[in-house]
Every structure is written in C-alpha cells, then in structure tokens.
Amino acid sequence: AAPKFEAMINQIGSETDKYKNALQEAYSYFGYYNITKKEFDAAKEWYNKILALDANNKEWQIGAYSGLAMIASKEKNWVDARTYYQKILDLDPSRKDIKQGVEDLTKVINAAQK
Secondary structure: OHHHHHHHHHHHOOOOOOOHHHHHHHHHHHHHHHHHOOOHHHHHHHHHHHHHHOOOOHHHHHHHHHHHHHHHHHOOOHHHHHHHHHHHHHHOOOOHHHHHHHHHHHHHHHHHHO
C-alpha cells in the first residue's frame, strides 16, 4: 500500500483541500506503518499532518491524537500521552476509556515524581 499512497500524495501536491479524505487515509496509514517500524518521529509527522488537514473534523483529530498518545506511551513519555488523551477528552468528553487512561497516567506520573 505504501507505494500507492506515496504516488497519490505526490500527485495531489498542493491541492490538499480537494483531496482531504484521501490524504487522511494515507497519512493514517503512514502514521501507523511508522509506529510498527518503531520510527516514532516519522509517525508523529504523519499524525501532525492529519491534525493540520482539517481542524474541524473531530474524528480525524481524535484518531491523530490517539496515534500520538500511542507513540508517547511506547516512548514511556507519560506526560505527553496524558496530554494527548486529554485533547481527545476535550473533543469527546463521553469517552470513558480515555478518562480512565488519563486517571491511570496521572497515577503513574505522580508515582514517578515521588
């Protein structure tokens, strides 16, 4: 899939508004793909592209923050992970799983500070 997404991204060029849906799919793919390769900096770049693609699309924003939270957790950066989960809650306060994640990370962070 990577070569097809790369070609599509190159073909779209600067016409990002016209092809937001296709770009979001490609960016999500590359974000997760880079996580699996443990290339976290590259993955962060892809998820940040999603955030910049459409700030009004809550679903995309939540997906990007979820990816960034996953990376932060893999890097054992609990503060950043909690921050990303909190951003998800800001977008969708009904997410009980995310609320629990914020609470759990707060306990981990507090324990590490002692």
